[in-house]
Structure formats: structure tokens, C-alpha cells
Amino acid sequence: xxxxxxxxxxxxxxxxxxxxxxxxxxxxQQVAALAKEFIARGHRVALISLTPDCExxxxxxxxxxxxxxxxxxxxxxxxxxxxxxxxxxxxxxxxHSHMFHANVFARALSRISSLxxxxxxxxxxxxxxxLRMLCYRxxxxxxxxxxxxxxxxxxxxxxxxxxSPSRVRVMxxxxxxxxxxxxxxxxxxxxxxxxxxxxTRLILTIGRLAAEKAQVSLIDAFHRMDRSVPTRxxxxxxxxxxxxxxxxxAEYGLGDAVTLLGTRNDIPALLNAADLFVLSSRLEGMxxxxxxxxxxxRPVVATSAPGxxxxxxxxGTVVPIGDTEALALAMTQSLAAETRVHGLxxxxxxxxxxxxxxxxxxxxxxxxxxxxxxxxxxxxRSTSPCTGA
Numbered sequence: 001x002x003x004x005x006x007x008x009x010x011x012x013x014x015x016x017x018x019x020x021x022x023x024x025x026x027x028x029q030q031v032a033a034l035a036k037e038f039i040a041r042g043h044r045v046a047l048i049s050l051t052p053d054c055e056x057x058x059x060x061x062x063x064x065x066x067x068x069x070x071x072x073x074x075x076x077x078x079x080x081x082x083x084x085x086x087x088x089x090x091x092x093x094x095x096h097s098h099m100f101h102a103n104v105f106a107r108a109l110s111r112i113s114s115l116x117x118x119x120x121x122x123x124x125x126x127x128x129x130x131l132r133m134l135c136y137r138x139x140x141x142x143x144x145x146x147x148x149x150x151x152x153x154x155x156x157x158x159x160x161x162x163x164s165p166s167r168v169r170v171m172x173x174x175x176x177x178x179x180x181x182x183x184x185x186x187x188x189x190x191x192x193x194x195x196x197x198x199x200t201r202l203i204l205t206i207g208r209l210a211a212e213k214a215q216v217s218l219i220d221a222f223h224r225m226d227r228s229v230p231t232r233x234x235x236x237x238x239x240x241x242x243x244x245x246x247x248x249x250a251e252y253g254l255g256d257a258v259t260l261l262g263t264r265n266d267i268p269a270l271l272n273a274a275d276l277f278v279l280s281s282r283l284e285g286m287x288x289x290x291x292x293x294x295x296x297x298r299p300v301v302a303t304s305a306p307g308x309x310x311x312x313x314x315x316g317t318v319v320p321i322g323d324t325e326a327l328a329l330a331m332t333q334s335l336a337a338e339t340r341v342h343g344l345x346x347x348x349x350x351x352x353x354x355x356x357x358x359x360x361x362x363x364x365x366x367x368x369x370x371x372x373x374x375x376x377x378x379x380x381r382s383t384s385p386c387t388g389a
Contacts, residue, residue, distance in 0.1 A: 013369055014044045016092035018106045020099040021051035022058065024263055025208065026288040027123035030173045031098050032056045037174075037362040046090050048083050050102055055263070063090065069105070080105070084113040092116055094369040097143075100127050104135055107142035117144040117372040121171065124285040125153045125306040127162070136162035144372050147171040149286035150307035171368070172310075173286055174361025177353045180295040182345055183272050190266075190273035200230040201335050204274035204298075206267060206289045207281070209239030214303070214322070216241065218280035219248045219258065221327035227257070231335070236261040236270055271296040276335055281305040282321050290316075295352040297345025299338050301330045315351050 015038055019031050035045045036059045046063040054066070065086045069079045087095070087109065095118045097106035103120040110118050120143045127136070136157070140146070146168045148154040154170050157163050196202050203222070207213045215235055222233045235245070235258070242260065249258045264270060267289075271277065277293035279302035286307035293300050300316035302308045309318060317334055319326040338344075 010370070012041075012043045013038075013366070013373070014046075014091065014093045015369065016046045016048065016087060016090060016095045017062075018048045018095060018097035018102045018109075019050070020101040022049055022054040022056045024055040024265065026173075027099050028056045030123070030288065032058050033174060033176050033358050034362060034365065035059055035062050036176075037358055038366075041362070041366075043366075046086075046092065048086065048102075050079065050105060055265070069101075076105075076108075080109055080112060083109055087113055087115060093373045094119065096365070096369070097121065099123055100132055100136075103143075103146075104139060107139040110142050119143065119145050119147060119368065119372065121147045121149075122153065122157065122285070123149055123173075125150075125156055125283050126160070127157065130160075133157075133160040133162040140164070140167060145169060145368075149173050150310050152306035152310070153285045156306070169368075171364060172356055172361060173288055173291075174358035175288060175291040175295055175352055175356050176358045177295045177349070180268050180271065180292045182297040182349065183268075186269050187272040190269040194234070194273060196232060196273065200232055201275045202273060203231065203233045203276045203278055203331065203335075204236070204270055204293075205233075205278050205280065206236040206264075206270070207279070207287075208237050209235070209241040209245060211241060212281060212283040213237075213239075213241070214280040214282050215245050216248050217322065217324055218278060218327070219245060219252065219254070220324045221280070221331065222258065223252045223254065224324060224328035226332040229335075231257065233258045234261055234270070234274075235259070236264045236267070238263050267292065268296065271298055274298055275338065276301065276331060278327075278331060279303060279305070279308070280327065281308075284308060286311060291352045291356050294348040297349050299334050299344070299348070301327065301334050303327070311356065313351060315348050 017031055022028050038045050039059050039061050048065045050067050050069040052066045052068050067079045069075055093116055095115050097103045098121045106118055140163050146163045148170055151170055154168055157168055158165050209215055271293050277298045277300045279287055279290055281303055284305040284307050290300055290302055290311050302318055303321045304318050317330045319330050
């Protein structure tokens with residue numbers, strides 16, 4: 001395991017991040033959080049995004065190339081040429097790509113330019129179907145290492161023969177525990193803004209409205225749970241399943257109890273306002289939103305999707321995937337228990353701060369960067385921050 005970077009004498013690195021995009025997703029927010037942490041430590045950071053959208057706040061000091069890559073050979077060739085020029089001029093010490101399309105793009109870029117070591121971070125359990133796994137396998141040697149966000153996700157990539165066991169490591173994502181923290185004043189303000197009175201319990205889920213997130217099943221469970229005490233369900237996020245969710249809400253006559261919030265940029269406020277966070281997913285890599293909820297002191301009920309148990313440990317309640325009755329019962333019991341047991345918010349927060357904080361994650365990444373760039377062949381630059389030469 002990589003040791004944390006602790007020496008202030010180590011020279012700064014030039015880190016080039018490559019990402020599929022910067023929409024409001026867990027992987028995208030992780031890229032932004034790492035960039036912020038690296039810059040705060042005195043490192044230089046540049047970013048290549050394959051798409052021009054930018055919903056995630058990115059530090060101003062990050063030098064950016066925002067491409068508009070389309071899924072055509074001509075667009076891909078143009079994007080690779082522009083990225084090659086940017087990377088050549090910027091002269092990174094390490095390249096760190098995130099998510100499938102960016103990983104494949106960065107691997108192709110390494111074939112047409114003299115890149116430093118390339119680390120490819122996968123962020124989901126399967127990273128797609130068989131064609132994507134084949135693509136990973138055929139280009140595996142074009143990068144120095146592939147990483148995954150949980151042991152379950154690493155095992156799945158190996159099972160799918162996307163990568164050999166010796167060339168994939170688990171690197172846990174990090175959570176900004178300064179941004180995600182209990183805040184009573186923020187809780188009260190947000191509940192008032194949302195129209196939630198003190199006697200109403202608020203259940204929250206956050207995530208893309210997609211089949212693998214199973215929010216329709218969450219509506220089924222919410223319909224079945226004990227709501228003798230006034231209870232509301234708020235769903236933050238957007239995506240292709242929005243219409244199916246709206247139909248299910250209408251079928252149950254839950255229009256006054258369930259609210260679709262759409263895409264939000266006030267996640268810490270929503271988490272503080274909630275009485276319970278629920279994740280109903282069938283597939284995950286490492287669901288950071290659970291860690292964010294725990295860092296805010298919120299109780300969590302989640303399905304046993306990949307990565308959930310690693311993140312939660314014994315804090316929170318895990319139910320079988322697709323078991324609507326179990327999910328309904330767990331939500332009911334969790335809300336009831338929260339009124340009887342006090343002091344658990346700090347226990348939840350401490351687990352995340354100790355094991356999954358962004359500071360620890362940045363330490364692990366910087367140690368991994370130095371491990372690879374110190375053993376890389378000498379490059380054209382006259383000095384090497386990796387060695388201090």
C-alpha cells in the first residue's frame with residue numbers, strides 16, 4: 001500500500017487530469033476535489049475534458065482544455081491532435097485519466113505523443129459491457145496502471161478480463177469533510193426553504209435518474225413504509241428514468257409526498273436538511289454520496305450494491321438489492337431509531353474522516369504518482385520534480 005506523502009521537501013508535481021466531462025456526477029466531483037487538494041499543496045494541475053460542459057466547480061488555477069468530442073472518427077482525430085499539442089506544451093510529470101471514455105482517449109493519446117506515465121481510473125462496477133471490456137483489454141499496455149474504487153469493482157474488471165490482476169489496484173475516492181459536515185443552522189435554513197416543518201421527516205436520495213440507481217424501486221418502498229408520521233421523499237438528480245419515476249409517483253398518488261428536485265448544486269445543504277439518506281442502487285462503484293451523507297452525520301439505508309459495505313462498514317443499514325419490503329422496513333426502523341439514539345452523527349462522520357477523507361485520498365494518489373514517475377524513463381524536460389534534479 002502506498003504511504004502518505006508527508007515530506008514538505010518533496011518538489012511539486014505537474015499533474016495532467018483527463019476526464020470524460022465535468023457534469024454533476026460522483027466521478028466528476030472527485031476530479032475537482034483532487035485538483036483543489038493538489039493545488040492547495042503547491043502542485044500544478046491541468047485538465048483535458050472531452051466535453052465542454054462544466055457543472056462541477058473547478059479551481060481557477062487549473063489550466064484547462066475543454067474539447068467538444070463527438071463519436072465520429074473525424075471528431076476523435078481532431079480532438080486527439082488538439083490534446084497532443086496541449087499535452088506537449090504543458091509537459092506533465094504524470095497523466096491521470098478518469099472514466100471509460102477519457103481512459104481510452106488518454107491511452108490513444110499516449111500512442112501519438114510522448115506522455116509521462118498514465119494512470120487510468122475506473123469509477124464504476126462494470127465500466128460498461130463486453131465491448132468496453134474488450135477495449136480496455138486491447139489497450140491495457142498503453143497505460144502504466146488501471147485503478148478501481150472498490151475491491152468488488154476491481155474483482156469485476158478482472159473477471160471480465162479487462163485487465164490482469166497485477167495491473168489493477170484499488171484506490172478509494174476521497175470526500176471533502178470540510179464541505180460535507182453537520183451544520184444545524186444550514187439544516188434549519190434549508191428545511192425552511194424546502195417547506196419542511198419540524199414535525200415532518202425528510203428522506204433524501206441523490207443520483208442520476210437511471211435504471212441502475214433503481215429510484216422506481218425506492219418509490220415502491222416509500223409507498224410501503226410506515227408513514228403514520230408525516231414523511232416526505234426528495235429525489236435530487238436527473239436522467240432518462242425521470243418519466244418512469246413520475247409515472248410511479250402518480251400511480252401511488254404520492255404527488256404531495258415525493259418531490260423531484262432535478263440537478264442540484266447545494267448537496268451539503270440537502271444532506272443536512274435530511275433525516276435519512278437512502279441509496280436504492282443495483283450497481284455502483286464506490287457511492288461517494290453515502291460517504292458525504294455520513295460525513296454530514298446522516299443515517300443511511302442502502303442496498304448491497306458493490307462498494308457500499310466497504311464504505312459504510314457497520315455504520316448504517318444494508319438491505320438486499322431489489323428487496324422492496326426490506327428497504328421499506330429499514331427506512332421505517334432507521335427513522336424510528338434516530339429519535340431514540342443520540343450521538344451517532346459524530347460516529348458516522350469520524351468513520352469517513354478517518355478512512356475516506358479527501359486529504360488521505362490525495363496522499364495516496366501523490367504517493368502513487370511518485371512511484372511511477374520516479375521509475376519512468378528520463379524525459380525531455382531539463383528538470384524533474386519527481387527526483388528534484
